[in-house]
Amino acid sequence: MSMQAINMTINGEKIQALVEPRTHLGDFLRDNQRLTGTHLGCEHGVCGACTVLIEGVPSRACIAYAVACDGQQVRTIEGFEEDEVMAQLRTAFSRFHALQCGFCTPGMLISARDVVLRCPTADAHEVRVQMSGNLCRCTGYQGIINAIVSVIESRRAANADRVEPVATAARAPLPSFQAVANQASAAASVAPATASPTAAAATPSDTANKKPGTRIEDAFEVDHPIDVVWEAFADMPKVAACLPGAEITEHTPTSIKGKISTKFGPMRAAFVGSAALERNAATHAGSIRGAGTDSLSNSRARGDITYALSDAGNGRTRVAVAIEYSLQGPLAQFSRGGLVKEFVKKMVADFAANLNARLGAGSSASGAPGEAVAAPAGAAPMSPMDAAGVFWRWMVSTIKSWF
Template sequence: MSMIHLTINGKPVDAACEPRTHLADFLRETNDLTGTHIGCEHGVCGACTILVDGVPTRSCITFAAACEGAEVTTVEGLDEDEIARELRAAFSKEHGLQCGYCTPGMLVSARDVVLRMDAPSEHDIRVIMSGNLCRCTGYVGIVRAIQGVIADRRARGIAAIPDGGRSRLGPAGSGNASAARAAAGSAKPSAAPVAKAASQQPRAAARKDDNWKPQTTFEQSFTVAHPADVVWDFFGRVDEVAACLPGASLNGAPEDGHVEGQIKVKVGPISAEFHGAADITRDEATRTGTIDGTGKDKRSNSATRGQIRYAVKEADAPGQTRVDLSIGFTLSGVLAQFSRSGLVQDVANRLIGVFVQNLEARLTHQADGGSADSAPVAAEFNAGSLMSSVIIGQFKQLFARLFRRK
């Protein structure tokens, strides 16, 4: 047994529990908070969803001991919450519940949607709520209830708060409760933060974390027929670098190494547009740089986080430059299926190849006296044909290995 110290629904709790005890069991058996329902016990159905440090969390797959020092809010702690009260009324009006077993977790997740999303479509709501399963209603009433609450709040001038007022996200029990409260402007985890005016909204952050480790990493190098000084200076002009990347565009000029923008990508029938931000650092002495970025595609509810490290060096041939890349990234959501295979690296290699071609063309254009404004702009990146060539290439490699064995 070990002692853990939590704040549950605004009250400090000190209790002993086994290290293997799940948070859902701890809440129900030790604290009699039976509004947290346990369904699949695999983190799939969403019935056990609660707030940990302001973040919706599956309590059936979260160890209570991992939440040391965290602030936990169950459905009971949302009795006086403004958004939860409006959602309860809307669920009743729209017949968004029958047996009610899924409802506590559904309300917690729906509250997060109302808090964060400005004007989501029915499709957006269905995607974002897809982690909460209901075997009774068919979801129609649930979606209507959420849409109704959002429309009513926006009509009253209550704007959505990006990321729910949280300036930093993390796993359950990551100690972000105080930061979340400060960002939300509320001392209680159950109270909805007051929305800021649009002009006062903080800029997006790349959320750099030295402890973050990517799911996928690979190395790549390329050579361009231009001097190292020219290439290094070019990499410092972020807007021109973005113009060489197919489908990429910036929202404005970089400020203090921070830039916001988006990139459009097509993979077969899937079209994604990742909106995000990046923090850029450069070391003039070593000619190395780092790009830490995050992005999210609202349509597929996919998110990505990545880091690119690059080094600009003189190549063996005079007047040429070698650029070494180290790329690491994590992809979640619908598009995460592509990161679980070797295809993503092959597609990334081809994307880098297109980038290098555009880089060469742009440097040559400027070397010939052309302006940056008149340089060619990269088109939207369509990975459909690339995926086909990748698959064909892998089949060729497979048959080559088979014939060698014979």
């Protein structure tokens, strides 16, 4: 742990301190500076309890890092002793019963002061919109809104700055016109980087949302007879090798233990868990039912994969895959449902492309990555593999290691 020296002006007073880069401003103010008026609620920028002024403007102290405030001005709720607007707000909060437990109040007051100064003509609705980033679990907000509106109104009366209504001229009717087709913004001087496999995997098609799990169904065809494909599905380590980031630690005919590491934007997770395997040779169908935990984010995932093979004629096999999954914990809390779905779809796309490539390791390999899932059930055979680059090289090297 490396400490960094910082200088800061807090409530007008210059301070020096040593901080770890990961220490957020809220913790620094409370634990290091003993300014406990700044309250910490959610610690991820949602509740507004920790709102302070950084360089004069309201900011969340929980997602600003103390080290990043080096050389800056910070003002906390303790620093408004002499402030006229804050005095008015304090009186109004008391009069209108704008607090009960008081936990949200420091953040409420700092945000409210900003609204009073920045929006001198705001009405009750505008105040509600402006204050929507500060949560209160006691009052139901009515008292808070009344208090802020009363301060705005009394200041307006005192300043007697009547606001002249702005005359809005009626707009001329919109003329009909022939828009230029394909209006690329013409400004791009250099072609964008080659689309990544991630990009190719992003398909607009989707399946219905089911509670509690989310279900994704897909199908793709492989240029190999059903028995070869069925055999391949029995070999779990090789199946796992088709899923980038998957690693099998233990393996019996009916169960596997392992890990799936994933990266999605700035997020990383590694789910460690186990799964039960079932196979029915008579119907050429099977399932993998598993659950795992990501110890980094303390998130839990559960997933059921069922697959069914059928003869597609001409020595080809159709693979129908259904994945039903659910995610709990911070990872699920942070990312909205659709994003997780997109993420799982990307994994299915990678898996389908890899499996197809693995089985079709000869010259007849088919199926561009991404297209495998882009094609809904019953779609036409996939176009020949044309995706050069990293993805393809990765697959070739993986496949070569098998045969």
